[in-house]
Amino acid sequence: MGGRVQISFPQHAAALLESLNLLRLEGKFCDVHVHVGGRIFPAHKSVLAAASPFFHDKLLLQDGARLLLPPAIDPDAFEGLLHLIYSGHGGGAGVPVGGSGGIL
Helix, strand or coil: CCCCCCCCCCCCHHHHHHHHHHHHHHHCCEEEEEECCCCEEEECCCHHHHHHHHHHHHHHHCCCCEECCCCCHHHHHHHHHHHHHCCCCCCCCCCCCCCCCCCC
């Protein structure tokens, strides 16, 4: 008695990220709305902050649920970047080169 059992769920991180992405796509539990080029993207502050020093710093400096990004950032590039952040997959037509403004 009193021993510890080691438990491992190798797919836990991937499943968690997939669930967070589905919640984002459904607009559930999103606590920030990122405004980019006239479009609004719901997201989770903790996911953005964990994925990017840029977002970490921006979100520390503001208190609200609205985050405005510089006009130089292309909305389609940002959408691809969000997909990359939430899925770990990107590239191809999903993340235009140079359009994300150095956010990652």
